[in-house]
Amino acid sequence: MMSGATIEGPTALSSSFLGEIRQIVGAGNLKEGEAIAALDYGVAAGNLGATAVVLPASTEEIAAIVRCALAHRVPIITQGGRTGLVGGGLSSPGQLVLSTSRLNRIVQLSPIERVAVVEAGVTLQSLQAASAEHRLEPGIDLPSRGSATIGGMVSTNAGGISAFRYGVMRHRVLGMEAVLPDGSIYSDLTRVVKNAAGYDLKHLFIGAEGTLGIVTRIALKLEPLPAATATALFGLPSVAAALDVTNSGLAVHHGHLRAAEAIWRSYFQLTSSEHLWSAVDYDPNHPVNLLISLGGGDEEQLQMELAQIYEKVAEKYPEISAVVAASQAQEAQLWRLREDTDLIYRKHAGAPSYDISVPLSEIDSYLRRCLSELHRIDPQFDPYVFGHLADGNLHIVLNASAANMPPEKTAAVEAVLYGGIAAIGGSFSAEHGIGSKRVHSLRETADPTKFAFMKQIRAAIDAASILNPRKVTG
């Protein structure tokens, strides 16, 4: 499936090119051969398949690198934390990887404005830590926070657990600086939410996975960090019941809903049994489990809100289970039931995974249809399903290893999961992007006008195909 990432053209870099790059960044910041092998390749070894890796320290150095690469027709693969799941960072011989790891400064953090200006290589976790000193948070969170960079999260339009409340990365970005494929510097580092001064072209770079420009600095909105949180796990009979709980969470009087994460039965049984988790009166066989977290000023009041939600929902659905975390340790245990997805891949090597956005009113019928049709493809299929219920983002992972999936079976599964998803107002790729892995699916499922328009825009911006060639639009 990664064949879309294979690049034609020279599979080496000329010594004159490498010499010029060395001039720009200093010899120590251009890695080749053994020195590349010493770097952390992140999610996939193929991320570091390039001939050389350059580590610039400034926007000006990046602009100079791009101009040099353009002159020599060398493709640039920009990489942040190398945590992407769809092969957006894969590189091959003859290419240059540009790592943003040295662009790691928080340039400005204003508590009055609730805005941070950061370089692209700052990790989410370090921005979270710096924001927390002012009782603020970035308004976006995801499990790879320790390595995922803000630049990478902008380039992939990252989502995560708070998107229903604070939006995806696109909605967090106020201003941006980026290097265009001709090596010029696009400078629009506003720190205001209102800006109607012409086309807002920074949105071209958001979610473009490094194909239209290289994001170098970002001004981001921050949000108040609540003084207290409270978390409960509900065992529920249906998606409708889980949406009822979510709506009650959205309507609390004290504090606000921070997360509403759904865990369907088979995934819940996997994580709860592996972590030996159980609770008195909590039946592990509910069709859907919902983890909800509230944030606010006072933990006790938040726990009372959770108790009230339980009472209200139990009136309508008497068969539910619920447990409220009584400590931060218990809260962390409940979150592990949702977040420890590694358990799946340890059991099923390379299990095919999907990342679907479904409008809330369509989740139930979508899942019913898919599960029944998947069962028809292979009666052994009992996929792990979990995700961000409040925004309709479902993660669906097959209980099958990659080795057991011939291409035609994979194609049949995709036809089930992606078929009609646009017609019901959803998206076949919610938050992981397209990279190399999903190029063929984008081509097959996108509105033809939309897909042609993407290619037209890309050709207009990067006529020489210097930036991350073959990714996203193919």
Added chain:
Amino acid sequence: MMSGATIEGPTALSSSFLGEIRQIVGAGNLKEGEAIAALDYGVAAGNLGATAVVLPASTEEIAAIVRCALAHRVPIITQGGRTGLVGGGLSSPGQLVLSTSRLNRIVQLSPIERVAVVEAGVTLQSLQAASAEHRLEPGIDLPSRGSATIGGMVSTNAGGISAFRYGVMRHRVLGMEAVLPDGSIYSDLTRVVKNAAGYDLKHLFIGAEGTLGIVTRIALKLEPLPAATATALFGLPSVAAALDVTNSGLAVHHGHLRAAEAIWRSYFQLTSSEHLWSAVDYDPNHPVNLLISLGGGDEEQLQMELAQIYEKVAEKYPEISAVVAASQAQEAQLWRLREDTDLIYRKHAGAPSYDISVPLSEIDSYLRRCLSELHRIDPQFDPYVFGHLADGNLHIVLNASAANMPPEKTAAVEAVLYGGIAAIGGSFSAEHGIGSKRVHSLRETADPTKFAFMKQIRAAIDAASILNPRKVTG
């Protein structure tokens, strides 16, 4: 200043072109001559300067009109409510105005998803009314709600009073359908917040003022409509004090901040004296007045929150005044002090007005500098200043009629107000857009790379310059 809107080329439309358009929409939906004069031109008579006005009823009709206009090289000026303040809708002989007024259906309104799908010509007010039936609201509000259309608000990336909380129009749009300059239909009507399926090119049409495509349908996020609201007016010594009140409003435990509108002294004195507004112990001479509104479940609790804010702020600034509205009628009276901007224009015909975004930490020094430098240009200048404090959007209107402003004086004023605004992270055009009136200022103040990139994108998308020529980028 409107000279940028003058279009070269034929100043009439051929009968063959008009005949083809009549074929598409029916004779009754193509207006010429007298029939145009009977239409409401909105903010400026020049909006209806075109030879003909077409009123299509569907996306397909619009696509056919665009293909026909392209073949005949006739410019199309798309219009919604004709409420724009910067001449984005101005039209001239030889052009075709395309009105979205017949695209006025709310296609879908889902309380479960909290999403509406509307045609472009639906007014904000009718969407507000339809949403309110489900105790929802569009999350965006502005005084021209009765005539402003959703399509127009998308095309201008409208802001208003709720942007600090719910974002600007760009942040409200989930999905879109639009007609491209070649007459093809871009279809991306997703109803989900997470969509990483390739470039999100709908953002090109948002805020493009009808120059890159014609927005035909929009899927919009809705927000819960609070059961109760409470409003107070504070008289304060400084911007710092007003930001303190705003922050206290953001941190209330019951409900949430809905609006924080600042009214500087001279505008306050104008509206309060014209409306004969006064309140016991409310000193009308405070440097800044701040109108704040809370929304939540219980009016009494919200009013208690306002009283607590007063007590907290009065400890720090003992000289403040405050009045809490005791009824909806009093609430409306307070809002009139902020919103009745017509009073200015009745006193100073065509008073030059500016719409600036300033990062919160820069507002005080920005205003001090500007007021002092304006005073140096003309000692009679005592501008009316008011705006959306929580997002830093200042409206500045000169106490001078257009007749008293020779071009070099206007240029000097712009140099003061726009000078250095990008360097401090703001924007010279916050929410009104560029239209024809601000083209020269955009050209003069924009980052050259950014401006060149805008022109490059426009040329790539609309090579024949069919859509709203000369607007925005010139």
